[in-house]
Amino acid sequence: MEAFEILLNASFWVAAIRIASPLIFATMGELISERAGVLNLGIEGIMTVGAFVGWFTVYAGGGLWFGVCAAALAGAAFGLLHGFLTVPLGLSQHVTGIGITLLATSLTYFSYRLLLPEVTSPPKIEAFAPFAIPVLSDIPLIGPALFAQTPLTYLAFITVGIVAWGLYRTPAGLAVRVVGENPAAVEAQGISVTLIRMAAVATGSALMAIGGAFLTMSAFNSFFFEMINGRGWICIALVVFGSWRPGKALLGAILFAAFDAYQIRLQQVAGDLVPYQVFLMLPYILSILALIAVARRATYPKALMIPYQKGER
Secondary structure: OHHHHHHHOHHHHHHHHHHHHHHHHHHHHHHHHHHOOOOOOOHHHHHHHHHHHHHHHHHOOOOHHHHHHHHHHHHHHHHHHHHHHHOOOOOOHHHHHHHHHHHHHHHHHHHHHHHOOOOOOOOOOOOOOOOOOOOHHHOOOHHHHHHOOOHHHHHHHHHHHHHHHHHHHOHHHHHHHHHHHOHHHHHHOOOOHHHHHHHHHHHHHHHHHHHHHHHHHHHOOOOOOOOOOOHHHHHHHHHHHOOOOHHHHHHHHHHHHHHHHHHHHHHHHHOOOOOHHHHHHHHHHHHHHHHHHHHOOOOOOOOOOOOOOOOOO
């Protein structure tokens, strides 16, 4: 009975939405990139860079929103590197993406040690504080969960709407989707496939970096090694789970976050009866099962991971 009561507790849903927020940013970024036909396995490293750059910018005296912008620019820079290697040069998207993750992660850790050589414990910053929306935050259960979060959480949900609108209601979004399905058709209209794919990867990488920055500037108030902890790989799975659609990907991120928040509370209910490692595995096992059930019916972009050179048919 206690296990069921967890689901009716407002604090559980507050935690679930908070856990989902960085996943939403990064999943939307990966979705944009893959919709244009480019798999970005550099997401883990780009999120790490975003977490560090955003945090250090604020630590060095910059404002919180300036830190968010700095993180986005750093992510976009790595996105452009990934795009340059995979789009005009046509290198393997798998190998390049893993290389970007290794480069970005190693460079971040090196920069941390270089800039803060005497530090033994991570310095803290003044992070984003929760902002309760009047009236709406008083709604039972969903009010605190959706309307008493930090500004970056609100931005995450707004981003989903912007991405959905951009992909399905604008000419640029149509071009991105067609590039991921039939790049030759886009080129026939006199539009540069390389430019669209590069722009999509850079934009997506900027969102991934903001997802990383959320962890150091909203969920926590400091940077520490391994804080991304596989979230980037989860976001790649969430894109598949969502069938490359923003709305479904959002639901997937919330579902995984709910599993994660639930296992933490189940540990408290079970005590020492069950090894805690079982609970740590729970959200990943449930996510894998959900992914298996959905992925078999998912329709992926036809040109995903297929290099395109001008003039090809």
